[in-house]
Amino acid sequence: MNSIKLRVNGKEVTGQVEGRTLLVDFLRKDLRLTGTHVGCDTTQCGACVVHVNGEPVKACAMLAAEADGAEVATIEGQANADGSLSVVQQAFQDHHGLQCGFCTPGMVMAATALLKENPKPSEAEIREYLDGNICRCTGYHNIVKSIMAASGQDVPAMAAE
C-alpha cells in the first residue's frame, strides 16, 4: 500500500492505495466523488476526464499513486463559489448538450480545458479536441453548440439549423 496526499477540488486529501489502484477508482471509491465516470477499459471514451495540475487527464489511465502531491479537479469542483453552474456547465444545459449525463462530466472537463487553451475554437477545433470523448446520445451536435456558446461565439450562425 502507498500513502498519498493530494489536493482535490482545493481540499487536501490523503489515502492508502494499492499500487494498481487507478486514480479514477480512488476518486470514486475512496473519496466518493462519483461524478467522474468509467465508460470503458481502454482509455477511449473520456467519461473519466479530470484535471491534474491543470491538464486534462483520463483518470483511468493514471495510477492514484502517481497523483501523490498533485492538484486534481473533478466535475464536483466546477461550479462557481455560490453554487451556480460554471459557464461551460450552464452552456451545456442551455443548449441541451447532454442527455443521459454519463459522458457529461468528461465532456465538461474536456471542454473547460479546451477553452483555457483556445478561448475561441472553431467548430472543427472543438470536434478535433473531443476526439477522445465518446457520447452515444447527442450525436455531438449540441455538445459542439454548447462549447461554442460557452466561448461566447454566435451559436445560431454556426449551427446548421
Add this chain to the structure above:
Amino acid sequence: MPKDGGIGSSTKRREDVRFLSGTGRYTDDINLHGQLYAHFVRSDVAHGKINGINADAAMAMPGVVRVFTAKDFEGVGGVPCGWQITSIDGSPMQEPKHPVLAEGKVRHVGDPIAVVVAESLGQARDAADALEIDIEMLPAVMDMKEAVKDGAPKVHDDLSSNLCYDWGFVEDNKDAVAKAIADADHVTTLELVNNRLVANPMEPRVAVGDYDMANDEHTLYTTSQNPHVIRLLMGAFVLGIPEHKLRVVAPDVGGGFGAKIFHYAEEAFCTFAAKQLRRPVKWTSSRSEAFMSDAHGRDHVTKIELAMDKDNNFTAIRTETYANMGAYLSTFAPSVPTWLHGTLMAGNYKTPLIYVNVKAVFTNTVPVDAYRGAGRPEATFQLERVIDKAARERGVSPIELRRQNFITEFPYATPVAVEYDTGDYHATMDRVLEMADHAGFEARAAESKKNGKLRGFGIAHYIEACGIAPSNLVGQLGARAGLYESATVRVNATGSISVMTGSHSHGQGHETSFAQVVSEMIGIDATQVDIVHGDTSKTPMGMGTYGSRSIAVGGSAMVRATEKIIAKAKKIAAHLMEASEGDIELKDGQFTVAGTDKSVAWGDVTLAAYVPHNYPLEDIEPGLEETAFYDPANFTYPSGGYACEVEVDPDTGKVDVLSFSAADDFGNVINPMIVEGQVHGGVAQGFGQAMMENCAYDADGQLISASYMDYAMPRATDLPMFKVDHSCQTPCTHNPLGVKGCGEAGAIGSPPAFVNAVIDALHRGGHKVEHINMPLTPDRVWTAIQNS
C-alpha cells in the same frame, strides 16, 4: 407561442443540473454497507463442453467468499423469453433453456461459467485467474444459412435443429404475391446484410443485490429501462420471489438504446447471491464484458424483391430474411424480426401485396435483441435500398418513384396487418428537399467533380410503429405481457404534485417534459410538479421505456390520471364556491364559476382535500391522488424524409458526410429541444451503422470487436451538424396528446439515406455499384469501385 414550461416550449432540462454537477446517482455510484464484489468468469470459446470446474485454488485466495457455478443454481429457473412466435406449420418456436450460469456447455464467447465473490473487486479478479475450467472445444455454429442445413452442429443438443422458427407473414398472401411477381412488368431484387451492432450506452451495466433478512425482502439496483418488467421476470420466472418481497430500482441510467430492456443473468445472480451470502453483492460490467454480454442488435441477411407494373406502380414485395438469435433467446428477441419488422414492410408505399418470410437461427454468438428501432430499421433499409435500385433500373428519379407510390389517404390499412392513422409523406419529402437544397445539388456535384471527388445525394423515407402497444393485439401476436403504461398523480396538500410513472428516463428528459404536460393541464408552474420513476416501490406497475413509447403511452396514462384529478378537484371547488360542478372551469391554476367573478385557487382546493373541514364528505373521499393505466388503441406512426449528401474520394474510398437533413412528422411535440436532441442522437447511431460500426466474429466464433479499440464508435470528428425539422405535424388520432414518439426515428431512417448517397456518388462517377453492405468503410467502398 407556448407558455414557458408548458406544452410546446423548449424548456431547459431540470435533470441536467445534477448530471452537470456530478451529483447524479447511477447504479455504480451505489455502495452498500458490507458489500461484496462479483466477478464473472466467462467463456473464451464460442462453443464447448464443460468437463469440469475446480475452484479449490480460487477459494483459497485472499478475500474470496465463495465461487458460484451452475450447481448452485439447481432448482432456480432460467432467464425467460417474453415473446413466443409460431412457425408457418403452426408449431411454437424452439425455446432453449437459458441458465443463469452455463450448464454443461458454453455457447458463446462471454457465456458466464462461474462467479467469484470476494471482499474486493481486485481479489475477485485475482481469484478468477486461479479457477481451473476444463472445456472441450466444439465446432462453432456461425453462418446462419449453414446452421439450418441438415447435419450442422447444434447450439442446443436438445433442440431438433438450429432453427428457432420459420415465420410467414401474411401466409394467406403468399401465393398471390408469387403470382404478382411472376406477372410483373419489372422485378428489382436486392440481397443485403443488416450488420450486427452493439448498442453501447456509455454507462456499462451494473447490478447490486441486497437482502433484508428481517423482512425477507430483496432489493436489486440495476441499470434498466423497465424495473417493473425485471421484477416480474426475475421474481416470477427465475428466482421465485413474490413481487411484494422484491424491489427493483433503476436510478439514473446512462443510456439504454434497447440493451437495458432485457433481464440479464447478472441481475438474477446478484439478487440470488445476496440472500445466499447475507451481504450485498455488486457487479459492474467492464466495457469488454459489455461487448460480450449485452444483447446485440440487427444481424439480418435478406433478399427482397420489388415488383412493378409498366407505369412503375409497386405491385408486390417479397422478402426472405435470416435473423440471428444468437445462442439463447433474449427477452424480446423473437418479436424483433417478426412483428416489429414484417408489419413495417409496407413503408410509406401503397403496395397491395406483401409476403415476409423470416427464419430465426441459433448461432454461437451473443444473444441478439432489440436495439434502437428494433426491426423497423431492418425493414426500412430493405425498402429504401430496393427502391433506389429500382429507380436506377427503370431510369426514373428515386424521389419521383417514391412520390408516385406514397400512401396519401388515411387511415390506411396495409397488407401487413397495421393501420396508419395519419401522415403526410409528400409534405415531409417537400420539406427535406428544401432543407437539403436539392435544387442546388447538381452545381455542388459539378464543383466536387472538379476536385476529383464524387458527390452523391441520398434520400430515404421511413415509417415506424411506435407506442407499443395494444395489449390484446400483442397478446394475440405472442407477447407474454401487456404493454399498457401507468401513472399515479399524487397532489400534496399545498398543491405541489408528484407524478409516479411506469416509464423510465435514461436520457430522454422525462422529468422535464412530463412535468410540462401536467403543469399545463392544471395551470401551475412546472416547478410544482416532480416526476418520479425507476423504483418499483414508488411507481405503479408499468412496462417501461423502449420503442418510442414513453410520451405516447406513459404520457397518455399521465394525462388520464391528471384528468381524474381535475374532475375531483372541480367537485371540491364547486362545494367551496357553492356552485354547480358543471359550471366550474379551471384555468391558470384558478377554479372559477362560469359567468361569475367567484374563484378559488388550486392550492385552496388541494388543501381542502387533505383538511376536509368544509368538504363534501358525503359525496367524495378526502385526498387527491389518482392512478390511470392507459392501454393504447393502436400503434403510433411517425414518419419522415431524410436526405444526405456525401463526397467520396474515389482513390481511397473514404466517404465524407457533408450534410444531413431530417424532416420528421412526430405529430404534436411537447419539448422541441428534447425532440431535436433525440433525432440528432438517432441519426448519429444510424450513421454509425451505415459507415463505421460492425460487431465482427471470426469463423471460430471469436468476437474480434470487443473494445473501443476495435469497434468503431462515431466520434465528434466523424459527424456534421444536422439539420432537423419537425414542422410537418399530423397528430396521432387516438391518444390524448396527439403525439407519436421520436426516439428511434433517426436510427431507422438514416442508414439507407447514407448508403443511397454513396451509391449515387459512385454511379455519378461511372462506377456501376448496386450495393455495398454496411458499414461503408473506405476499404469496402474502394473495393466496390475496383470491382465495378
